[in-house]
Amino acid sequence: MSDLQLVPGNSLLTATPEEGRQLAVKLARLIIKLTQPDDEKRRQQRAIYADNPMMLISIGQTVAAEFATIAAANNYWRDQPQAH
Amino acid sequence: MSDLQLVPGNSLLTATPEEGRQLAVKLARLIIKLTQPDDEKRRQQRAIYADNPMMLISIGQTVAAEFATIAAANNYWRDQPQAH
Amino acid sequence: MSDLQLVPGNSLLTATPEEGRQLAVKLARLIIKLTQPDDEKRRQQRAIYADNPMMLISIGQTVAAEFATIAAANNYWRDQPQAH
Amino acid sequence: MSDLQLVPGNSLLTATPEEGRQLAVKLARLIIKLTQPDDEKRRQQRAIYADNPMMLISIGQTVAAEFATIAAANNYWRDQPQAH
Amino acid sequence: MSDLQLVPGNSLLTATPEEGRQLAVKLARLIIKLTQPDDEKRRQQRAIYADNPMMLISIGQTVAAEFATIAAANNYWRDQPQAH
Amino acid sequence: MSDLQLVPGNSLLTATPEEGRQLAVKLARLIIKLTQPDDEKRRQQRAIYADNPMMLISIGQTVAAEFATIAAANNYWRDQPQAH
Numbered sequence: 001m002s003d004l005q006l007v008p009g010n011s012l013l014t015a016t017p018e019e020g021r022q023l024a025v026k027l028a029r030l031i032i033k034l035t036q037p038d039d040e041k042r043r044q045q046r047a048i049y050a051d052n053p054m055m056l057i058s059i060g061q062t063v064a065a066e067f068a069t070i071a072a073a074n075n076y077w078r079d080q081p082q083a084h
Numbered sequence: 085m086s087d088l089q090l091v092p093g094n095s096l097l098t099a100t101p102e103e104g105r106q107l108a109v110k111l112a113r114l115i116i117k118l119t120q121p122d123d124e125k126r127r128q129q130r131a132i133y134a135d136n137p138m139m140l141i142s143i144g145q146t147v148a149a150e151f152a153t154i155a156a157a158n159n160y161w162r163d164q165p166q167a168h
Numbered sequence: 169m170s171d172l173q174l175v176p177g178n179s180l181l182t183a184t185p186e187e188g189r190q191l192a193v194k195l196a197r198l199i200i201k202l203t204q205p206d207d208e209k210r211r212q213q214r215a216i217y218a219d220n221p222m223m224l225i226s227i228g229q230t231v232a233a234e235f236a237t238i239a240a241a242n243n244y245w246r247d248q249p250q251a252h
Numbered sequence: 253m254s255d256l257q258l259v260p261g262n263s264l265l266t267a268t269p270e271e272g273r274q275l276a277v278k279l280a281r282l283i284i285k286l287t288q289p290d291d292e293k294r295r296q297q298r299a300i301y302a303d304n305p306m307m308l309i310s311i312g313q314t315v316a317a318e319f320a321t322i323a324a325a326n327n328y329w330r331d332q333p334q335a336h
Numbered sequence: 337m338s339d340l341q342l343v344p345g346n347s348l349l350t351a352t353p354e355e356g357r358q359l360a361v362k363l364a365r366l367i368i369k370l371t372q373p374d375d376e377k378r379r380q381q382r383a384i385y386a387d388n389p390m391m392l393i394s395i396g397q398t399v400a401a402e403f404a405t406i407a408a409a410n411n412y413w414r415d416q417p418q419a420h
Numbered sequence: 421m422s423d424l425q426l427v428p429g430n431s432l433l434t435a436t437p438e439e440g441r442q443l444a445v446k447l448a449r450l451i452i453k454l455t456q457p458d459d460e461k462r463r464q465q466r467a468i469y470a471d472n473p474m475m476l477i478s479i480g481q482t483v484a485a486e487f488a489t490i491a492a493a494n495n496y497w498r499d500q501p502q503a504h
Contacts, residue, residue, distance in 0.1 A: 064149035065484035073496035076157035160241035232317035244325035316401035328409035400485035412493035
């Protein structure tokens with residue numbers, strides 16, 4: 001397999017939900033990078049995603065799935081003070 | 085990554101299921117905003133979603149996935165009195 | 169966000185699996201209503217769903233996802249007598 | 253909502269994995285019946301599903317999702333003797 | 337419903353992850369067989385799947401979902417010696 | 421079924437999240453190999469995936485699903501020092 005690191009920091013643990021969400025986005029993007037390693041092609045594809053409503057929704061489903069795992073790993077950051 | 089805050093309030097904890105559901109919708113929308121930051125383009129895309137049955141269904145799947153995580157985080161708000 | 173209530177009764181707890189399933193259907197429909205608030209348009213879209221096999225399957229996936237959360241919230245109604 | 257019963261027997265509990273799987277199929281079909289109540293139209297749609305590879309795969313995803321919930325409800329039938 | 341057995345061995349328990357993965361594939365295939373019982377048609381459809389990248393990916397999603405349930409049922413085979 | 425080994429090492433346990441992520445990618449690819457055993461055809465298909473934004477997103481969803489199972493199997497590698 002490629003030398004690309006697929007889990008930044010090699011950990012699912014983050015200090016906050018916000019950082020967990022950002023990690024979810026990164027995990028999703030790194031799988032795309034693994035499958036399409038060409039930086040210029042990925043740049044062009046991002047422009048396609050951004051203008052395609054169905055792709056935007058599908059990206060949201062991917063991030064939701066990654067985030068579910070990260071949130072469970074962090075026990076949903078329950079020790080934080082409630083903010084909502 | 086963008087400066088956009090992806091988890092409003094930086095917490096998954098909410099007082100009620102209704103607030104949890106609203107948070108799920110917001111989380112889903114913020115990933116779309118991250119991928120398509122142009123407000124006017126997103127406004128146009130919302131009109132496309134609303135008139136496309138398959139996209140409406142897919143949005144529902146995204147929200148369901150986000151809500152599953154939020155509901156687990158809140159232990160399903162089991163301490164609330166039963167309403168149904 | 170809209171004033172539409174997204175969780176009827178503001179609770180995931182139901183007395184029976186049947187009521188839980190009905191709640192899952194309602195949760196799914198309310199996200200569609202949030203995205204397409206026009207009653208007449210939604211009425212027309214329902215006719216499209218009903219005649220489109222792929223959309224019917226996708227609606228099933230949405231309800232399955234919502235129901236998974238509701239079933240977990242209710243601890244799978246395990247205290248009921250076994251009926252199957 | 254329609255008078256259609258969405259959970260046969262109003263329980264997720266089954267004696268065996270086989271019965272659980274059959275229940276998963278029934279749950280999935282009942283959502284389709286709720287959305288398309290016309291028996292003759294559903295009969296025609298079944299013929300479409302059966303000849304469409306992508307629809308067959310998608311039906312499989314729906315059943316897998318329903319079964320995940322039923323299997324968890326039954327604690328994966330772990331008290332049965334191991335058969336594989 | 338058809339007489340087709342949907343869960344081979346009527347158990348989700350397997351001795352190893354490899355056997356669990358094979359069971360996941362079988363569960364997925366048996367739902368397709370339930371929906372399309374004609375052996376010759378299914379043989380033709382397999383040739384279509386194999387040459388269609390999007391269908392291959394979707395089959396992978398189905399197997400992943402089935403395997404998640406089987407892996408949980410087997411408590412992830414944690415009592416095995418670690419091999420990776 | 422084919423003689424192809426579907427779970428490398430016949431274990432879901434890995435030392436780190438990075439190795440778990442790589443295992444998720446392998447599990448996903450092995451299901452594709454099971455369905456399309458021809459090496460040359462798969463090589464051609466990889467070129468198609470890499471240039472198709474929607475397929476890239478769908479591959480990401482598959483890996484996310486496989487990873488969710490692997491991460492749970494490893495108890496989210498919580499005993500590791502936090503890196504984020």
